[in-house]
């Protein structure tokens with residue numbers, strides 16, 4: 001792999017994604033790994049990421065020169081670049097010329113070397129630094145400079161060492177991907193061979209090796225991750241996988257049917273659906289406090305899932321071969337954020353129905369553990385999953401239960417479902433699915449307002465559109481949807497959903513607003 005050493009900013013994941021976009025496999029490792037440990041992984045190349053420290057501050061993460069003497073190609077980026085410069089005898093100083101944001105970098109000479117091949121003499125780059133490299137290490141060629149960075153990029157092709165002060169992984173760096181690819185393909189001589197096809201083949205082999213002739217269970221949420229994980233495991237072990245879907249009655253229009261029909265048709269997965277909307281509705285009766293709703297839905301979900309699981313496990317154990325594996329759709333960002341633990345996880349499930357051991361130990365199968373969301377979608381498409389599942393927006397576990405402000409009832413769910421389906425249909429028709437991270441539609445069920453329709457006065461509910469753009473849902477901005485689209489959605493909803501007589505737009509960013517209303 002190409003190892004991205006994470007020096008603590010948020011850029012490491014982006015670097016790893018960009019490397020994979022160049023069809024080269026990459027993994028993130030923490031900067032606390034020793035040089036020996038990094039080299040033991042046999043990396044094809046190493047990239048040192050940016051980070052928030054100052055290289056000469058006491059206790060700042062450093063790197064011993066051995067890493068740069070091992071013959072493995074290294075690219076230093078931003079803080080990683082300064083770490084490299086200082087380990088190799090260059091100079092890093094606080095010049096006072098802090099640069100942040102789009103900056104012009106100028107090539108230092110006609111000969112642009114390996115790293116900047118294909119870049120123009122002057123290019124826009126994304127900078128974010130207080131310290132600067134003021135002198136390249138001996139034997140290195142300075143490739144570019146900017147106002148605040150006298151040595152903004154350097155290289156020593158004989159030693160396969162390269163560095164840039166700016167962030168080539170950020171889209172604002174106009175030739176960023178080119179710089180990364182120059183390093184990977186020309187500097188490190190790596191062949192681009194990582195593709196969706198071989199992710200699938202590799203995962204199928206790994207799943208087969210792990211599960212052997214055992215059986216597995218997978219909970220489907222209706223979302224992309226669990227669907228793709230299940231489809232991969234199904235490819236690997238066929239009918240020895242059983243999927244369980246709890247229909248809590250809080251899904252959007254047609255979502256359960258899409259899993260039951262389209263997903264099953266596309267994958268051949270063996271599916272057990274637990275129809276539990278009664279259970280959820282009666283538990284939610286009279287409740288309008290958001291946190292209480294969430295707790296109730298969470299609690300009932302576990303109960304409903306365990307009941308369904310119980311049934312499946314008992315049926316599967318009838319031939320003397322009980323289920324020993326649980327499939328989960330954990331993604332790479334979750335793995336990295338939780339410290340990247342490598343040990344095999346094991347989870348315990350409690351059972352107290354006759355015929356099954358009290359504490360069942362499952363081994364976890366997590367075929368998406370190494371993948372980013374966009375790769376998961378690509379794998380799903382390649383496996384032939386329906387677009388309405390693979391392209392699905394993020395949807396909260398408590399479902400429409402937290403998109404009805406007030407008590408959740410069957411009637412209100414029905415109103416919200418119809419309005420939400422119209423909004424989604426129009427967004428898709430306008431071709432804006434990729435520009436919008438998600439667009440919750442929220443029913444203000446306890447609010448009524450006066451309206452007029454035909455000759456009559458109406459007294460209906462308002463509905464809120466909450467389109468947001470975001471990278472990771474941690475922060476978000478409200479999406480500037482075209483007003484014709486908003487008009488179309490509003491007209492259709494007020495015409496087609498009798499109970500709604502007003503459509504309003506949420507124009508709050510996050511923070512201060514969250515994406516969901518509850």
Ligand code: XMP
Pocket residue numbers: 294394395396397398438473474510513514515516517518
């Ligand atoms: P907020 O509302 O906190 O939402 O800005 C951030 C993202 O998380 C989703 N969300 C949830 N997802 N269970 C989930 O699986 C939940 O309880 C939950 N609450 C919010 C939300 O849709 C958005 O993508």
